Amino acid sequence: MAAIKVRTEIPGPRSRALMLRREIAIPRGLYHATPIFAAKAEAAVIEDVDGNRLLDFAGGIGCLNVGHRSPRVMDAIREQLEKHLHVCFMVTPYESYVALAEKLNALAPGRFAKKTLIVNTGAEAVENAVKIARAYTKRPAIICFNDAFHGRTLLTMSLTSKTHPYKAGFGPFVSDIYRIPYAYPYRAEKGTTAESFAHDLEDAFKRVVAPESVAAVIAEPVLGEGGFVVPPREYFGLLHETCRKHRILFIADEIQSGIARTGKWFASEHFGIEPDLCTTAKSLGGGLPIAAVTGRAEIMDAPEVGGLGSTFAGNPLSCVAGLAAIETIEKEGLLERSVAIGERFEERAREWQRKWPLLGDVRGVGGMCAIELVRNPQTREPAEGETKAIARYCYEHGLITITAGTFNNVIRLLVPLIVSEQELEEGLDVIEAALASVADHKGATFSNARH
Ligand SMILES: Cc1ncc(COP(=O)(O)O)c(C=O)c1O
Structure with missing residues (x-):
């Protein structure tokens, strides 16, 4: 039986x-990515208030790996719920936080x-990772990257790259706060080797900020909001080596890439690095709000104390939910499932790429995968309006997806890792139909306006 059931037009x-x-x-x-109001949700399906059933390939922005x-x-x-709610760990500690x-x-x-x-x-x-790094090193500066997203509070917004709307x-x-280019192979201007990308850090120490002033370098091992960009395998090892040379800490922001999204607990593992500090959130809570700094x-x-x-x-509901989410990933084999989802996506997306030049780049690690859409494969002009049209086609046909990228031209997959084979194919079929409807729409103009 099909997972998607569209009873009314969407939105109803x-x-x-x-x-x-x-x-x-x-x-x-x-902002809201879809105009649909949720009534219920189960596994990989959201039912809206009009009784439409939509497949969820966004997972509340990567929070629902389980x-x-x-x-x-x-x-x-x-x-x-039967034991206690808030007591405050700073007043009366409880075991689930420790566990x-x-x-x-x-x-x-x-x-x-x-x-x-x-x-x-x-x-x-x-x-908190920045506070801890500054307290440890007794240095003020932080180095971050182009296309990074670290949040919306004053400090994290300052670390975030994209101007509008963030x-x-x-x-x-x-x-x-000092910013250097990220290793973005598809849009690289001067070579795509790990060495050429990593050189930007040493360069910054000469041109921008003295290394002895730098507390930490913070990077997403795979860019999240920035468009699921995957650096070359050796890149972070080289950056980390440079950091160690100057006694600078390396912080991996694994908030989107961690907790099984890429087929490992932490995406850092794909790059063979052991960050000094790691941040996690999103899927850590299995649907409840929680985040952590581990180091x-x-x-x-x-x-100091x-x-x-x-x-x-670390409220108790979120802590027990987090422990249960981790147990689920372990017991249901979701690391392996993430790898399989990524492989199947790549197979389908490579077929689409052979058909439509609109697909400039197909990339990802495990279940953290994406397509970058361009108007022209030579100039790589971002296809922002087309991307918006595809996301819209998808939700109108029962699939929730979200976009990403500094140029708003990436469709990213954050499908719950418990998705069934049939649901995965069904969702990918909708993306394929959306691509066909946009790519074959010769002569149409797609507005880049956000509203
Ligand atoms: C890599 C990364 N860091 C930080 C954040 C901020 O997390 P939150 O929205 O929970 O504050 C996000 C959110 O998308 C993220 O993807």
Whole structure:
């Protein structure tokens, strides 16, 4: 039986009515990728308020690697509901926080002693990683990358690259942040070797900031919002080596790429690196908000007693949900499943690429995969309007996808890893039909306007 069931046009009348209320009650700055209001969700399917069933290939922006309402997660939450809710770990500690920290310490790359701080959101994890790095090194500066996304708080927005809509009008930004190019092979201007990309860091030490002022380099091992860009295999090893030479810490922001998304617990493992600090969030909570900083014990212990914390950080429901999500990944073989999803996506996407020059690049690691769309394969002019039209076609035909990329021309897959074979094919069929409808639409003009 097909997973997708479109009963009304999408959006249906109930979603449209709610959208009118939303427009009056909620600021426009809070974007929505689809105009559909959710009523229920289970595994890889969302049912909207009009009774349409849509396949979810976005997973609430990569938060549902174990799927919606994953049974172990639901049981753990129910059990915790009968015990206690908020007591505040900083006032009265509880075991699930400790157990989740122990688990992340064991899973994170590196055979050294580790400690974990649990917080609420990805941005808060990045903020804390920077605080910890500064406390340890006693240096102020942070180096980040073009096309990076690290969050929307003042510090993390300052680390984020994309101007509109993330930064424009929100300055002034935090000082002592320096940005260098990321290893983006498809859009590289001067060679695509790991060495040529990694050279930009040494260059920055001469031209931009003295290495002895730098506390940390922060990088996403695979870019998330920036378009699922995958650097060459040796790139991060070279960066990390340069960092070590100058006693600079290397922070891997694994908020989107971690917790099985790429077929490993941490995407850093694909690059053979052991970051000093790692941030996680999103799929860590199995659908509840939680985030963490995991790192070398002596670095994590640099801030003084009372220097870290937050009222709701590591709330008990999220901690037990996190432990259950991790157990689900282990017991259901979701690391292997992520690899299989990535392989199947690549097979289908390479076929599409042979048919339509619109597909400039097909890339990814495991289940973190994407296509970058261009108007012309030679000039690589971003096909922003076409990308928007494809995402729209998809949701109108029962598949939720989201876009990415500094040039708004990437369709990314964040499909729950528990997706069935049939659902995966069904979703990929919708993407194929969307590509056909846009690519074969000769002479049409696609607006690049966001609204
Ligand atoms: C790599 C990365 N870092 C940080 C964040 C910020 O996380 P949050 O939205 O939970 O604050 C995100 C969110 O998309 C992300 O992808």
